[in-house]
Amino acid sequence: xxxxxxxxxxxxxxxxxxxxxxxxxxxxxxxxxxxxxxxxxxxxxxxxxxxxxxxxxxxxxxxxxxxxxxxxxxxxxxxxxxxxxxxxxxxxxxxxxxxxxxxxxxxxxxxxxxxxxxxxxxxxxxxxxxxxxxxxxxxxxxxxxxxxxxxxxxxxxxxxxxxxxxxxxxxxxxxxx
Numbered sequence: 001x002x003x004x005x006x007x008x009x010x011x012x013x014x015x016x017x018x019x020x021x022x023x024x025x026x027x028x029x030x031x032x033x034x035x036x037x038x039x040x041x042x043x044x045x046x047x048x049x050x051x052x053x054x055x056x057x058x059x060x061x062x063x064x065x066x067x068x069x070x071x072x073x074x075x076x077x078x079x080x081x082x083x084x085x086x087x088x089x090x091x092x093x094x095x096x097x098x099x100x101x102x103x104x105x106x107x108x109x110x111x112x113x114x115x116x117x118x119x120x121x122x123x124x125x126x127x128x129x130x131x132x133x134x135x136x137x138x139x140x141x142x143x144x145x146x147x148x149x150x151x152x153x154x155x156x157x158x159x160x161x162x163x164x165x166x167x168x169x170x171x172x173x174x175x176x177x
Contacts, residue, residue, distance in 0.1 A: 001014060001017060001035075002014070002015045003035075006080075006094050006096075008080060008082050008087075008093075008094045009084075010108045011080060011094065011105070011107060011108060012106045013105055013106075014068075014103070014104045015103050016028055016102040029101075029102075037068065037106060038129045039129065040068070040128060041129065041131055042128045043126070043128075044128060045123065046124050047122070048115075048121065048122050049120070049121055050117050050119060050121070051153070051157055052157065052159075053115070053117075053142055053151075053157035053159050054160070054163070055114020056140040056141075056167075057114060057137060057138070057140075058083060058111065058112040058137075058138055059133055059138070060136040060174055061110070061174070062136055063131075063133040063136040064109030064110060064130060064176070065109060065130040066109045066128065066130075067113055067127065067128050068126060069107060069113065069125075070124070071098035071100075071123065072101045073122060074117065074119035074120065074122030075119040075122060076099075076115040076116060076122045076124065077095055077152050078105055079094070079095040079115065079116075080093065080095075080111045080113050081093045082110070082111050083110050083140075083173065083174075083175050084176040085176065085177060086176075086177060087110070090175075093148075093149050095149065095151075097118065098124075099119075112140040112173075114142060116153065138166075138173060139167040140168065141167040142159070146170045147170050
């Protein structure tokens, strides 16, 4: 397994060793000793169609949630935004194409997360460090001008009503200490 630091503080890419032969492939996708991340309490799985943008989601500091994200089918452009005031990368964003199942992105608590579906369909699986708390969930505006995220599309994405109607700008969102 290879671990690479991302531009955002405390965020990493993990790439599992993939053993392929004429039958297919095998890989170990999670190993506590190898990854050294906090304990996970829940696994989530979502399927999205091309043009769908989910996020940018985070949970408040009272119920923060770290995520280990991977795209198991298809391809997505995955984006994270640092909301931690004490971080050296506060207010910065990082985006990466996740298009192979051996690549995983660690999103620490205090970082907003979202993705845009590049392929006809895409399936995302992610482990989380805290349970989902609806009252603590927030949505950061995907097109906030202050953040200047460069998304890989030129027409408006498909967004859920919840994300559209409840998103907030970076200057108004609750930051982490």
